Structure formats: C-alpha cells, structure tokens
Amino acid sequence: xxxxxxxxxxxxxxxxxxxxxxxxxxxxxxxxxxxxxxxxxxxxxxxxxxxxxxxxxxxxxxxxxxxxxxxxxxxxxxxxxxxxxxxxxxxxxxxxxxxxxxxxxxxxxxxxxxxxxxxxxxxxxxxxxxxxxxxxxxxxxxxxxxxxxxxxxxxxxxxxxxxxxxxxxxxxxxxxxxxxxxxxxxxxxxxxxxxxxxxxxxxxxxxxxxxxxxxxxxxxxxxxxxxxxxxxxxxxxxxxxxxxxxxxxxxxxxxxxxxxxxxxxxxxxxxxxxxxxxxxxxxxxxxxxxxxxxxxxxxxxxxxxxxxxxxxxxxxxxxxxxxxxxxxxxxxxxxxxxxxxxxxxxxxxxxxxxxxxxxxxxxxxxxxxxxxxxxxxxxxxxxxxxxxxxxxxxxxxxxxxxxxxxxxxxxxxxxxxxxxxxxxxxxxxxxxxxxxxxxxxxxxxxxxxxxxxxxxxxxxxxxxxxxxxxxxxxxxxxxxxxxxxxxxxxxxxxxxx
Amino acid sequence: xxxxxxxxxxxxxxxxxxxxxxxxxxxxxxxxxxxxxxxxxxxxxxxxxxxxxxxxxxxxxxxxxxxxxxxxxxxxxxxxxxxxxxxxxxxxxxxxxxxxxxxxxxxxxxxxxxxxxxxxxxxxxxxxxxxxxxxxxxxxxxxxxxxxxxxxxxxxxxxxxxxxxxxxxxxxxxxxxxxxxxxxxxxxxxxxxxxxxxxxxxxxxxxxxxxxxxxxxxxxxxxxxxxxxxxxxxxxxxxxxxxxxxxxxxxxxxxxxxxxxxxxxxxxxxxxxxxxxxxxxxxxxxxxxxxxxxxxxxxxxxxxxxxxxxxxxxxxxxxxxxxxxxxxxxxxxxxxxxxxxxxxxxxxxxxxxxxxxxxxxxxxxxxxxxxxxxxxxxxxxxxxxxxxxxxxxxxxxxxxxxxxxxxxxxxxxxxxxxxxxxxxxxxxxxxxxxxxxxxxxxxxxxxxxxxxxxxxxxxxxxxxxxxxxxxxxxxxxxxxxxxxxxxxxxxxxxxxx
Numbered sequence: 005x006x007x008x009x010x011x012x013x014x015x016x017x018x019x020x021x022x023x024x025x026x027x028x029x030x031x032x033x034x035x036x037x038x039x040x041x042x043x044x045x046x047x048x049x050x051x052x053x054x055x056x057x058x059x060x061x062x063x064x065x066x067x068x069x070x071x072x073x074x075x076x077x078x079x080x081x082x083x084x085x086x087x088x089x090x091x092x093x094x095x096x097x098x099x100x101x102x103x104x105x106x107x108x109x110x111x112x113x114x115x116x117x118x119x120x121x122x123x124x125x126x127x128x129x130x131x132x133x134x135x136x137x138x139x140x141x142x143x144x145x146x147x148x149x150x151x152x153x154x155x156x157x158x159x160x161x162x163x164x165x166x167x168x169x170x171x172x173x174x175x176x177x178x179x180x181x182x183x184x185x186x187x188x189x190x191x192x193x194x195x196x197x198x199x200x201x202x203x204x205x206x207x208x209x210x211x212x213x214x215x216x217x218x219x220x221x222x223x224x225x226x227x228x229x230x231x232x233x234x235x236x237x238x239x240x241x242x243x244x245x246x247x248x249x250x251x252x253x254x255x256x257x258x259x260x261x262x263x264x265x266x267x268x269x270x271x272x273x274x275x276x277x278x279x280x281x282x283x284x285x286x287x288x289x290x291x292x293x294x295x296x297x298x299x300x301x302x303x304x305x306x307x308x309x310x311x312x313x314x315x316x317x318x319x320x321x322x323x324x325x326x327x328x329x330x331x332x333x334x335x336x337x338x339x340x341x342x343x344x345x346x347x348x349x350x351x352x353x354x355x356x357x358x359x360x361x362x363x364x365x366x367x368x369x370x371x372x373x374x375x376x377x378x379x380x381x382x383x384x385x386x387x388x389x390x391x392x393x394x395x396x397x398x399x400x401x402x403x404x405x406x407x408x409x410x411x412x413x414x415x416x417x418x419x420x421x422x423x424x425x426x427x428x429x430x431x432x433x434x435x436x437x438x439x440x441x442x443x444x445x446x447x448x449x450x451x452x453x454x455x456x457x458x459x460x461x462x463x464x465x466x467x468x469x470x471x472x473x474x475x476x477x478x479x480x481x482x483x484x485x486x487x488x489x490x491x492x493x494x495x496x497x498x499x500x501x
Numbered sequence: 502x503x504x505x506x507x508x509x510x511x512x513x514x515x516x517x518x519x520x521x522x523x524x525x526x527x528x529x530x531x532x533x534x535x536x537x538x539x540x541x542x543x544x545x546x547x548x549x550x551x552x553x554x555x556x557x558x559x560x561x562x563x564x565x566x567x568x569x570x571x572x573x574x575x576x577x578x579x580x581x582x583x584x585x586x587x588x589x590x591x592x593x594x595x596x597x598x599x600x601x602x603x604x605x606x607x608x609x610x611x612x613x614x615x616x617x618x619x620x621x622x623x624x625x626x627x628x629x630x631x632x633x634x635x636x637x638x639x640x641x642x643x644x645x646x647x648x649x650x651x652x653x654x655x656x657x658x659x660x661x662x663x664x665x666x667x668x669x670x671x672x673x674x675x676x677x678x679x680x681x682x683x684x685x686x687x688x689x690x691x692x693x694x695x696x697x698x699x700x701x702x703x704x705x706x707x708x709x710x711x712x713x714x715x716x717x718x719x720x721x722x723x724x725x726x727x728x729x730x731x732x733x734x735x736x737x738x739x740x741x742x743x744x745x746x747x748x749x750x751x752x753x754x755x756x757x758x759x760x761x762x763x764x765x766x767x768x769x770x771x772x773x774x775x776x777x778x779x780x781x782x783x784x785x786x787x788x789x790x791x792x793x794x795x796x797x798x799x800x801x802x803x804x805x806x807x808x809x810x811x812x813x814x815x816x817x818x819x820x821x822x823x824x825x826x827x828x829x830x831x832x833x834x835x836x837x838x839x840x841x842x843x844x845x846x847x848x849x850x851x852x853x854x855x856x857x858x859x860x861x862x863x864x865x866x867x868x869x870x871x872x873x874x875x876x877x878x879x880x881x882x883x884x885x886x887x888x889x890x891x892x893x894x895x896x897x898x899x900x901x902x903x904x905x906x907x908x909x910x911x912x913x914x915x916x917x918x919x920x921x922x923x924x925x926x927x928x929x930x931x932x933x934x935x936x937x938x939x940x941x942x943x944x945x946x947x948x949x950x951x952x953x954x955x956x957x958x959x960x961x962x963x964x965x966x967x968x969x970x971x972x973x974x975x976x977x978x979x980x981x982x983x984x985x986x987x988x989x990x991x992x993x994x995x996x997x998x
Binding site for chain 2: 251252255257259260267268389390406415416421424425426427428429430431432433434435436437438439440441442443444445446447449
C-alpha cells in the first residue's frame with residue numbers, strides 16, 4: 005500500500021477532525037468509558053481552532069488511495085501533540101511513518117508526548133519511555149494518560165582521530181535492522197582496548213564511532229524480529245555481534261561470525277556504549293537479560309572481560325588436581341582467575357609485576373599464590389606435580405610473558421593466549437619439540453553470557469571489587485586520564501551516563 | 502643363597518658325573534623313557550674320559566654350601582656341550598648363572614647347544630632359538646633334542662661421530678631390566694630423523710649408539726616381568742619408550758614418559774634397530790604383536806611414522822565435512838593422510854613441491870587434491886566452505902610451510918605441527934588475533950599401535966606403496982646414500998638384517 009506523507013493544508017481540516025472523532029470513539033473505546041471519550045473528542049469540534057493549531061505547528065497528513073488515513077503534529081520544542089490513524093488503516097505502518105517524520109522536523113534533545121492508554125504500546129515501540137502517569141481533567145471528567153519521552157540527541161564519547169577522543173552531542177541511535185535493539189546505557193566501563201583504539205593501534209577502528217564495548221542498560225526499542233527480549237528488560241551487552249545462524253556461530257565460534265559486523269564491532273566498527281544509548285545488532289544474541297537480584301555493577305563485565313575469562317577457561321580443559329598459572333593480574337587476568345576458580349583446580353598461581361596490582365591481589369584473593377616474574381619458575385615447579393603448570397593463561401601480552409607461558413607449562417599442557425600483542429612472537433619449535441604443547445590463540449567467543457549471569461546470581465562470580473572508580477559520562481575524560489595512567493590503584497572505571 | 506662359580510678341577514670328576522646321572526634320571530624322566538635315559542646317562546661312566554672332556558674345554562662348577570649344585574662346559578667355537586643343575590637345586594638361578602658365565606668365555610659370533618626336550622624352555626629363556634629338531638641314536642635307541650643357537654655378536658649401524666655412521670660388529674644386546682625384551686629384527690627402515698642424527702642436529706643423540714627406530718621383529722628373550730608377550734611373538738617396535746605407569750603415560754602423553762629413557766630413546770639415546778637385534782625397554786608398552794595375516798612389510802611403519810600420522814589425526818578432531826590440508830607429501834605426510842582418510846573428511850588437499858612426490862601422490866592417491874605451494878591458497882579457498890581448511894597438518898617443517906599452515910587455516914581451525922623444525926618460527930599474534938587458531942605442537946604420542954595394526958589387518962591402512970626400495974643390512978650404506986639424496990624416486994627404504 006502506498007502511503008504519501010504531506011504537509012497539512014486548511015482544506016484537510018474537516019477530514020482530519022472527523023478522523024480524530026471516529027478514531028477516538030472506536031480505537032480508544034477499549035480503554036476509556038463513553039463519558040471519557042466524549043470529553044476527549046466531542047461531536048461539536050471548533051474547526052477554526054483545530055485548523056489554527058495545525059497551521060501553527062509542524063503538521064502532516066498521511067494519504068492512502070486519496071484518503072487521509074492519519075495525521076500528526078509537533079511543535080519546535082519537540083512536543084508531539086496529536087497522532088491519529090483511522091481505525092480502518094491501523095496496523096499498516098502509517099503511525100510509525102507519521103511519528104518518524106515528525107521526529108525528523110525538530111532539533112530538540114528529546115520528543116515528548118502525552119500518550120493515551122491505547123497509544124502507549126505504540127510509542128514504546130517507537131522508543132518512547134514513560135516518564136510519569138498523568139491525569140487530565142476535562143469538564144470534570146478525569147482521563148488517564150502517560151507523559152512519555154524519547155531522546156533524540158545524547159552525549160557520546162567519540163574516536164575523532166588518532167590520539168583524540170571527544171565527548172559530543174550525537175543523535176540517539178535508531179533501529180536500522182529488524183533484529184536490532186536500542187539500549188539505554190545505565191553503566192559502562194573503560195577497557196584497555198579503548199586505549200588501543202585511542203592510540204591508533206586497532207586498524208579496524210573507524211573514525212567517528214562512539215567508543216565503549218562493555219556496558220549494561222535497559223532495552224528502549226526493539227526491531228520487529230527480536231524474539232527473546234521486551235522493552236524495559238535490563239540487559240548486559242555482549243562485546244561481540246553475532247548472527248547465531250552461520251557456521252561459526254553454530255559452533256560457538258561467535259567471534260568469527262560471518263556477518264559484516266560479526267565479532268568485535270561495538271565501539272570499534274560501529275557506535276559503542278560510552279554514550280547514553282547504544283544500538284545493538286542481533287539483539288537476541290547480543291543482549292542477555294540480567295536477573296532481578298543482580299545489580300548493574302555486578303553484571304557490568306559480563307559481556308567483555310568476564311566473557312573473555314569464561315571463554316579462556318572453557319577452552320583450557322582444567323582438571324581438578326591441576327596447577328593453573330595466570331600471567332597478568334589486570335582486570336582480564338583477574339576475571340580469568342575467577343572463572344578458573346569455578347573448576348576447583350589444585351592450585352592457582354598468578355604472576356604480576358605491578359606492586360599496586362599485587363597488593364590488590366593479596367587483599368582480595370589471599371587464597372591465590374601471587375608471584376613476581378623473577379620468582380615465577382621456581383614457584384611453578386614447587387607448586388606443580390608434573391614439572392610445570394598444567395594450564396597456562398597468558399593475559400599480559402608482551403615478549404617476556406609469552407616466553408614465560410610456554411616455559412612454565414608442563415609437557416602436554418594447554419597454553420591459552422588471551423592477551424592482545426603489539427608484536428609477533430617467537431615460537432621456538434626446535435626447543436619445544438616433543439613437549440607437545442597446545443597453544444590456543446585469542447579472541448573471546450562470548451556466547452556464555454547467560455551462564456555467566458546465572459553464576460553471578462548464585463554468588464559464584466563476583467567482579468565488583470574490580471570497580472575501583474566510578475565517573476559520570478560527562479566526566480569521562482577524567483576517567484580516561486586516571487585509567488590510562490594507572491593512577492590511584494585503578495583497576496576498572498565504571499561510567500554512569 | 503650364595504652361589505660360587507669356579508673352574509672345574511679333576512677332583513670334581515666323580516661328583517659331577519654322579520650329579521649328571523642323577524639329574525638325567527630324575528629331571529629328564531618326564532620327557533624321556535627309562536630306556537632313553539639309560540643310553541643317555543648310563544650307570545658305568547668312564548670317569549677318565551669324562552674328566553678329559555672337562556679339562557679340554559672351558560668348564561665350570563657352581564658350588565652352594567660346599568656342594569656342587571651344577572656344572573657346564575663350552576668350547577672356544579661357542580659350542581655349549583653340557584649344562585646340568587642338580588634336581589634339588591633347580592629353580593634358584595644356578596643354571597642361568599652357569600650359562601651366562603660360559604657365554605662370557607667365548608668370542609664367537611654365536612653359542613650353540615643341543616638341548617633336551619626338558620632343557621629347551623630354559624635355553625629359550627636365555628635367548629636361544631631352536632634352529633632345528635634333532636634325533637640322536639645311541640646303542641640303537643633314538644633320542645629327540647633341539648639344535649639351538651644364541652647370537653653373541655651382530656651387525657649394527659652405529660653413530661660414531663657427527664657425519665659418520667659405521668656398520669660394525671657389536672655384542673647382541675642383553676636383558677638389562679626385567680621389563681626388557683630382546684627382539685630379533687626382521688625388517689627395519691631409515692627415517693629422516695636418522696639423517697638428522699647423522700648430521701649432528703639431534704643434540705640428545707649419543708655417540709656410539711646403534712641407530713634406527715622403526716622396525717618389526719621376533720621376540721627372542723624376555724625379562725621376567727613382561728606380561729603380555731611370549732618368545733617367538735612377531736612384533737612391531739614402538740619408537741617411544743614408556744613405562745605406562747607415570748602421569749604422562751596414564752594420560753596418553755607417552756612421549757613425555759618420565760622414565761629416564763622415556764620418549765624417543767631407541768636409536769637416539771639407547772641402541773636402536775638398524776641391527777640384527779634390539780633391546781626394547783618396557784616391552785609390554787614398547788612392542789605390539791603383529792596379527793598373523795599382516796606381513797612385516799605391512800607392519801613396518803606402525804611404531805613410528807604411522808603412529809605419528811595416527812596421533813596427529815587423533816588430536817586434530819576432524820569432522821565429516823571438513824577440508825583437511827596436509828603440507829608435505831613425505832612418508833610422514835602420507836601416513837598422516839592415510840590416517841586422516843579414516844575420518845572420511847569432505848576433502849583432503851596435500852601440498853607438495855617435489856615433482857617425484859607429486860607423481861607418487863597422483864599415481865597412488867588420485868582421489869586426493871595434490872597441489873604445489875604456489876597454487877595452495879586458491880585451491881584451499883575453492884575447496885573449503887568456511888574460508889580455509891578446517892584442519893591443517895604441517896608435516897614439512899620450514900618457515901614457508903609454517904606460514905602456509907596458519908594462513909590456509911580457517912578461523913577456529915586446528916593446526917597440527919607434526920614437523921621437526923631446524924629454526925624457531927614467527928607466530929604473528931597481532932595478525933591472527935581473533936582468528937582463534939589452536940596450534941598443537943609436535944612429538945608423536947605413540948600409544949595406538951594395537952589399533953593401527955588392527956586397521957592394517959582390516960585393510961583400512963596400507964603403507965606398503967611407501968616401501969620403494971629394500972636393502973640388506975650389510976648394504977645399509979648404499980640405502981642411506983639413496984635415501985639421503987632422494988634418488989630413484991625413493992620414499993622409504995626397508996632394511997633386511
């Protein structure tokens with residue numbers, strides 16, 4: 005069906021007024037009494053006044069087969085006054101088209117509307133959120149409706165150029181695909197990969213994108229094909245975008261999803277979450293509902309560093325008596341350690357050089373053997389039954405730590421390369437011939453978020469000690485300054501939009 | 502019990518003669534008739550003649566608690582004439598002690614003996630083999646016995662010094678441990694690792710050892726603790742020595758057995774099998790019985806290159822639709838391919854540069870896609886469903902082929918590093934970040950020989966086309982010359998001792 009949208013003209017006055025009356029008295033009849041409908045849309049419409057309101061505001065009509073099927077108007081402050089679609093033309097996308105057109109007219113920060121009980125679900129679908137319930141009094145009769153708002157612009161931290169991130173006003177993201185969701189970010193974080201982007205060492209990062217890829221929030225709007233979520237759900241956002249349907253997704257290798265945005269796209273190749281809102285493609289796989297009794301702070305790392313630790317441990321095949329070595333006690337190293345603990349290995353050794361992090365380890369995880377690199381080899385030999393660690397996680401990412409990883413591994417051990425390296429590494433195959441090491445190289449396959457959240461809910465994983473600082477989004481530059489320079493014993497910074 | 506061995510003296514004449522009579526008439530009575538025993542040991546012994554025989558040969562007596570408990574004599578040609586232990590002193594190791602002492606007296610190539618039916622098992626235990634059944638006639642009475650021989654010296658190809666292998670006479674190996682076996686080699690081979698030893702590029706190789714680590718043969722002698730084998734069993738020798746009891750053995754990581762000879766010891770750190778006989782430690786794990794209907798030629802590669810291919814495929818986790826890439830069509834590459842075929846993957850691609858080997862592949866395995874390195878990438882892309890090979894076996898061992906291996910692998914693929922490299926390799930982790938490759942580095946865990954032989958028996962593996970040449974042990978230098986210089990389209994050379 006062809007729908008033509010055009011500006012309102014005085015000649016439309018009677019037709020629109022009639023449409024208003026008929027629509028209210030038919031469509032809204034399921035939510036309001038006849039008495040209420042009468043005071044809302046009375047038979048004796050003042051056409052002149054009606055016409056004036058429409059001429060004084062930004063007003064449009066939708067025309068189908070030469071018939072006016074709907075209309076709407078908005079003022080320049082973003083107040084969307086009326087939006088009606090004739091009962092015989094509902095469910096054809098006319099309302100959505102009118103709404104989007106009206107939204108496009110204004111440059112305000114947000115759109116507001118008083119929506120009837122009947123219209124509320126429609127506006128929710130368009131990304132409007134209820135701010136408060138409202139009661140209107142007309143001729144002594146009370147009518148309930150909802151004051152709703154939709155944000156149009158927002159603050160977003162943006163990768164402008166190598167070395168330059170800027171906090172700026174941007175349009176709130178829109179649904180681009182029917183599997184998308186728009187999430188209102190309630191808590192985000194800064195990751196060391198963000199620092200890599202800032203310094204231009206992530207070649208795939210696209211200039212102009214909003215950064216940030218670790219966050220939780222509330223579902224604000226959903227594409228029509230999203231199956232497992234509803235508006236208002238509190239969710240953890242997965243760092244990876246994956247379709248769930250391709251060969252790689254079906255095998256759990258979601259980091260290599262063949263979709264053009266597959267893998268780590270958020271905050272790198274598409275707009276991320278150091279902002280007030282984020283668009284999440286493939287929302288059914290990219291979002292995980294947070295259980296009611298899990299806080300945003302508890303869930304914050306689910307989709308990235310905790311998913312990484314969980315993935316690394318999943319592919320490591322830890323056995324009950326094993327000695328597990330984790331090289332690097334940064335946030336990802338600690339998440340890996342927390343996930344390794346779930347397997348109850350014989351011993352866990354964490355190697356770290358930074359005195360602040362050593363202190364953090366000793367304070368929070370006294371049950372773990374924390375050791376400096378110079379004492380590592382001896383400590384591993386003392387604490388392992390078969391000449392080395394049974395499983396090694398390399399979460400530091402430099403030449404020395406790569407060497408440490410294979411040297412401290414016992415024969416036939418699994419060495420999981422979790423870190424991101426700036427340089428190629430040397431694999432001395434002649435020296436290690438016959439040692440039969442397995443190297444699993446990195447890139448989180450983050451498809452275990454539901455299980456992770458369930459473990460958090462059960463109290464089996466607690467990453468909240470990692471949040472050492474919290475900043476508001478408007479102060480994000482200070483947060484970066486602190487995080488990048490490892491000031492004040494920072495582990496992770498949470499960002500509140 | 503203290504047993505003293507001393508030279509025979511004339512004063513021992515009567516006692517030994519009496520012992521002889523009594524032993525024959527008691528111990529041998531279970532195998533011979535009274536009539537036979539009488540002509541063998543008659544009551545009226547000619548003491549003078551008895552004494553002369555003993556004085557003219559190398560003769561000893563075993564004395565226990567001042568009583569002569571046994572005796573024996575041998576001549577300088579290695580003919581062991583008599584060996585008797587009194588019935589009251591049997592089962593105490595006296596016979597073995599006499600036998601070993603007599604064997605030590607001579608420098609001959611072999612020891613021979615006519616053993617009674619009763620003594621035959623004893624001599625077999627000492628490493629003697631029946632050459633023929635024999636019938637003696639005495640005073641018209643026939644007695645059955647066995648002509649048996651034990652080799653004392655043998656031909657063995659020896660690592661003398663860097664660059665120098667020499668074929669020389671050596672002592673036949675002896676049981677050194679009660680879990681050992683002595684195997685008479687019936688067919689051996691030359692491996693490229695032998696060439697590596699020759700050129701001094703195997704630092705662990707010990708000068709003076711007999712080389713060769715791929716062979717089949719017949720069990721000639723067994724240590725007392727060997728449980729699963731019997732003398733005369735036809736066996737494949739495992740390239741690896743492993744105790745079967747340590748942590749690594751129990752987990753199938755037999756290449757890293759913690760025994761001092763664990764892993765590849767044969768023909769490297771202890772005497773190997775390019776010889777007439779080989780001592781195999783931990784015979785129960787080091788030897789596998791060859792099924793009757795499998796020839797030596799069919800079984801020849803079981804313990805080394807076929808075990809390697811089988812191990813590599815076992816850890817590779819090939820799935821039915823997979824595209825499998827094998828880099829290098831040398832003997833080990835081909836064995837890997839044969840084992841990969843058992844998994845029925847979608848496609849097998851073999852990459853090879855040498856025209857002779859390409860021809861060999863096309864002739865023997867036309868069903869496989871054989872490709873030269875320059876066309877490899879395109880061929881892999883054309884013949885794989887997910888952007889690269891699902892499993893890659895690197896069996897070539899140089900920088901170019903290592904790079905090929907990870908480049909031609911699809912994301913999340915298994916890359917099995919089977920080859921032995923002369924140089925460390927570069928692992929470009931930044932380039933492969935997110936590709937999530939698993940590298941399994943090499944060194945066969947050869948614990949599947951029984952299964953391999955069963956598959957050969959069922960006709961599911963046939964490596965006989967690999968035996969392109971056969972040489973006798975005495976011509977082994979010519980065989981090395983051919984193999985090392987890849988002459989005459991050689992794949993593998995079999996060596997017949």
